[in-house]
Amino acid sequence: xxxxxxxxxxxxxxxxxxxxxxxxxxxxxxxxKELWLIARRAExxxxxxxxxxxxxxxxxxxxxxxxxxxxNSVVCGAKKGECEIGWLVISAGTGxxxxxxxxxxxxxxxxxxxxxxxxxxxxxxxxxLLSNDARIVIMAxxxxxxxxxxxxxxAATKAYALSFARSLGRELGSRGISVTAVxxxxxxxxxxxNASGGKPVPRIxxxxxxxxxxVAKKAVSAAIKRKKVCCPTFGMKMARTGxxxxxxxxxxxxxxxxxxxxxx
Numbered sequence: 001x002x003x004x005x006x007x008x009x010x011x012x013x014x015x016x017x018x019x020x021x022x023x024x025x026x027x028x029x030x031x032x033k034e035l036w037l038i039a040r041r042a043e044x045x046x047x048x049x050x051x052x053x054x055x056x057x058x059x060x061x062x063x064x065x066x067x068x069x070x071x072n073s074v075v076c077g078a079k080k081g082e083c084e085i086g087w088l089v090i091s092a093g094t095g096x097x098x099x100x101x102x103x104x105x106x107x108x109x110x111x112x113x114x115x116x117x118x119x120x121x122x123x124x125x126x127x128x129l130l131s132n133d134a135r136i137v138i139m140a141x142x143x144x145x146x147x148x149x150x151x152x153x154x155a156a157t158k159a160y161a162l163s164f165a166r167s168l169g170r171e172l173g174s175r176g177i178s179v180t181a182v183x184x185x186x187x188x189x190x191x192x193x194n195a196s197g198g199k200p201v202p203r204i205x206x207x208x209x210x211x212x213x214x215v216a217k218k219a220v221s222a223a224i225k226r227k228k229v230c231c232p233t234f235g236m237k238m239a240r241t242g243x244x245x246x247x248x249x250x251x252x253x254x255x256x257x258x259x260x261x262x263x264x
């Protein structure tokens with residue numbers, strides 16, 4: 001039996017991707033029989049699952065995916081059920097706007113844990129169960145394309161996610177497994193509200209705002225087509241092109257100027 005696993009399914013883009021994978025049309029295309037939702041917030045995860053009305057059986061696994069023991073327990077359950085993973089979506093993420101020198105160190109390290117360590121450990125944990133035609137979807141970001149003053153740690157972690165996804169796709173390609181790195185720009189989600197800490201979203205981000213529904217549709221479509229990179233909006237397509245044209249130094253100054261923080 002093929003299952004789809006979504007890590008970070010309680011809100012935002014991850015929740016929207018989970019909805020799409022539960023729909024009959026997508027489930028039939030990808031032969032998905034069961035959907036497993038993983039996220040830290042149990043109550044919200046249960047709520048999202050209850051709102052899904054498609055034909056795919058949905059199971060929830062509330063827990064902190066940065067805990068390797070938790071992920072291993074989920075994997076052990078899958079082995080007992082003799083399941084194959086046809087889709088693996090890693091959409092958990094966190095970050096905070098602001099100058100690094102003024103930021104909370106524990107919060108910055110949490111960003112690295114979620115955006116890099118969780119991503120890596122989740123792929124490692126579930127890889128043995130991937131079917132030979134599986135699709136992996138890794139939520140990177142348009143922030144992966146350039147260093148970003150005022151969002152330094154987050155942008156660095158997403159550069160890791162993009163690089164990891166591209167390399168992983170090459171390594172797993174011989175098994176027929178595709179890896180799609182999704183690189184959205186700012187998205188009207190709970191994440192961006194938390195990232196701004198209650199303050200207005202920086203003006204350079206507001207210029208490129210999109211919705212989680214649009215990103216999810218583009219991401220699922222790109223993964224079905226086995227694309228290596230998905231830039232869901234025109235702005236992010238231009239940013240991806242610009243990384244090969246605009247020097248880092250110029251981009252850094254543009255982001256510094258567009259930040260609402262007072263950067264030296």
